[in-house]
Amino acid sequence: MARIVVVGAGVGGLATAARLAATGHQVTVFERADTVGGKLGRYTHDTPAGSFHFDTGPSLLTLPEVFHDLFEATGAKLDEYLDLVPLDPIVRHVFPGGGPTLDSCADPVEFTARIGAALGDRAAADWQRLWRRAARVWQASSRDILRRTVDSPRDLAALAWRVGDLAAIAPGRSLRGLGRRHLSDPRLRMLLDRYATYTGADPRRAPAALVAVPYAELAFGGWYLRGGLGTLADALLTRCLDLGVVVQTDATVTRIDATGGRVHGVRLAGVTAPVPADVVVANVDALTVYRDLLPHPRRLAGLTxxxxxxxxxxxxxxxxxxxxxxxxxxxxxxxxxxxxxxxxxxxxxxxxxxxxxxxxxxxxxxxxxxxxxxxxxxxxxxxxxxxxxxxxxxxxxxxxxxxxxxxxxxxxxxxxxxxxxxxxxxxxxxxxxxxxxxxxxxxSIYGTAGGLLRPANRGPANGLWLVGGSTHPGGGLPMVTLSAQIVADEIGPAW
Structure with missing residues (x-):
């Protein structure tokens, strides 16, 4: 059994803590804020008419199987904690100049029909061709990238890419370029461009492989959690506490101790004695880790x-x-x-x-x-x-x-x-x-701007790991949750 400290109680930190505790580790989470959830924030405003409750971060849950897997791995069922509501439309697109709107949905045949009705048969045929390509990119990404560590460009190059996968991923082409090649209607190009912003990137420079993002949303559906997306943080906190995780809020980690090439623990603001740890999992922005918590100029240089x-x-x-x-x-x-x-x-x-x-x-x-x-x-x-x-x-x-x-x-x-x-x-x-x-x-919502290569989950010292939207495999609730799975799998069970 390892003593594990998790820095940050965002979704990535809580998901990692629950997975590790479920496999027998002793886990403590330190969170600088007075509540958990990180960017999955909430705000309540009271008025004479009643109370308004807002999610101030993510507003859409995609890839629900990722969350089902998380709860099952910790000995629970997702439906016992959260009420998932499928959305149709997932997004209503209102284009400039008036004219018809376009409602996206999780049925590819129905969405293509809606494109045809709103934008014409040629636009629908264009989308079908792009969709086939997006499916190929998604399959390759899901199989080879999203559930394993990718620590360097060499790791990407060493993957056993199939020729057809490489052709679909189109290394060197931008998402904007992919849209211009496949989509003749400028409104569909706008729709595709918007998905680059899901990763914090400019579509004119974002890689064409990000076509997997709309595929994931439109193939597996968009979901709302009744009561707001913030209920996910509540559910994860409950799982952690039930599994014996110690969660301390208002506890700011100021440094990660890592002399001799491996971690030994963390330092807390206002606390003299260090907190010992065999493993440290940082659920904070990679820039903060390498600038403040464990200064590392070489890794910091890549986060501009x-x-x-x-x-x-x-x-x-x-x-x-x-x-x-x-x-x-x-x-x-x-x-x-x-x-x-x-x-x-x-x-x-x-x-x-x-x-x-x-x-x-x-x-x-x-x-x-x-x-x-x-x-x-x-x-x-x-x-x-x-x-x-x-x-x-x-x-x-x-x-x-x-x-x-x-x-x-x-x-x-x-x-x-x-x-x-x-x-x-x-x-x-x-x-x-x-x-x-x-x-x-x-x-910055997603740390570094979107791309295939994010800061690695494996830190520069033995026993240091990074999770969350600023690290591999990227931002968004499902990717953050997958980063937790990757790290927990790499650390392994206590037995």
Whole structure:
């Protein structure tokens, strides 16, 4: 039995802790915040009409089998803890210029028919060809990448790629390039581009292999958890406690001790004595690990390409607007948004808030999260991370957040959804706020920008492991949960 310390009680940390405790290890989790969940945050706003409850992080659960596997591996059933609600549509796409909307769903035949009805037969045929390619990429990724450690480019090169898999993955081609090759309708290209932002990346530079992301969502479905996605954190905490894991909140790890090439424990703020450990699992951003907790200049050097962040509005809306659970309102010029959010430091072009961004609106039809006759809106737009570098924005600048919030509401009004005279309240969450709340440097949602090669799960010292969205296999709830499985499998059982 190993003494294992997990740094951070996000989904990755809790999932790893539960798996390790279920195999006989002695596990302690230290969390800097006063609650668990990490980026799976929650917020409650009380009004005379009643209470509004918001998820302030992920709003969609995909690949449900990953979570079924997690709970079964710890001796439980997912359905005993969580109420999964399938979504149809998964996302309602509202394109610029008016015209028909497009509702995605988990039935490939039905979704193709919806594309044909909304965008025409040629668009439907284009999508079918792309879908076949996406399936091939997903199968190769799922088989060879998502459930094993990938520590270096050599590991990727050593995989037994089949010729057909390599042709589908198209090394060197961007997701944007793949869309232009396969999709003639600019609206379908917009739909595909958006999935690059799921990994924090610019579709013009993100690898074509990210076509596996929409495949995973549309092939296996999108799900909501009744009561909000934050209930996943509650369920994982309960599993951990039932398995004997010690979870300490308000406990900040300031350093990982690793002399002689292996870990010996961690240091806590305000505590003189070190906490001994045979294994340390870090569920914090890889940049924080290699900059602050265990300084490592070589690994730190590879973490400069940060992912995008998000600007969020939490709205209490009177009445019913008739929106779907998830809605995306596309801009006239998607490239202008990416130019703004990512900037171009090489040409001296600074990042800035996008003037006319895509707006993502989540409205859960769930009486557990809003008073009767009202809606709780989570509004998200892509945004530069917080900071003073050319690729960032100082979101603490006086007046900036309030002015940008007003602009987003104006953008929604121009796109046919005007709720400015129906707001009971609005709350703002900037990338700076996310950075403070979760320890994500600059509020970057996914650590480094998306790609096939993320920071490795295996740390530079024996006994050090990394999990979470900033590490392999990437961001998003299922990938974070798979990172926990990879690390727990590598550590192995206590017996």
């Amino acid at each position: 390409d940060r992912s995008l962040a998000g600007f969020v509005l939490l709205l209490g809306v009177a009445g019913n607007t008739g929106l779907a659970h998830h809605n995306v309102f596309f801009p006239d010029d998607y490239d202008a948004e990416f130019d703004a959010v990512f900037g171009d430091p090489g040409r001296g072009v600074r990042a800035r808030p996008a003037a006319d961004p895509a707006v993502f609106v989540t409205v859960a039809d769930d009486p557990m999260v809003r008073p009767a006759g009202h809606e709780a809106w989570f509004v998200l737009v892509n945004a530069p991370r917080h900071g003073t570098a050319a690729g960032a924005v100082d979101w603490r600048r006086p007046g900036l957040a309030d002015a940008y919030a007003d602009r987003i509401l104006d953008v929604l009004a121009r796109r046919g959804v005007d709720v400015r005279d129906r707001l009971l309240f609005h709350e703002i969450r900037t990338p700076a706020d996310l950075g403070v709340a979760t320890g994500a440097p600059g509020g």
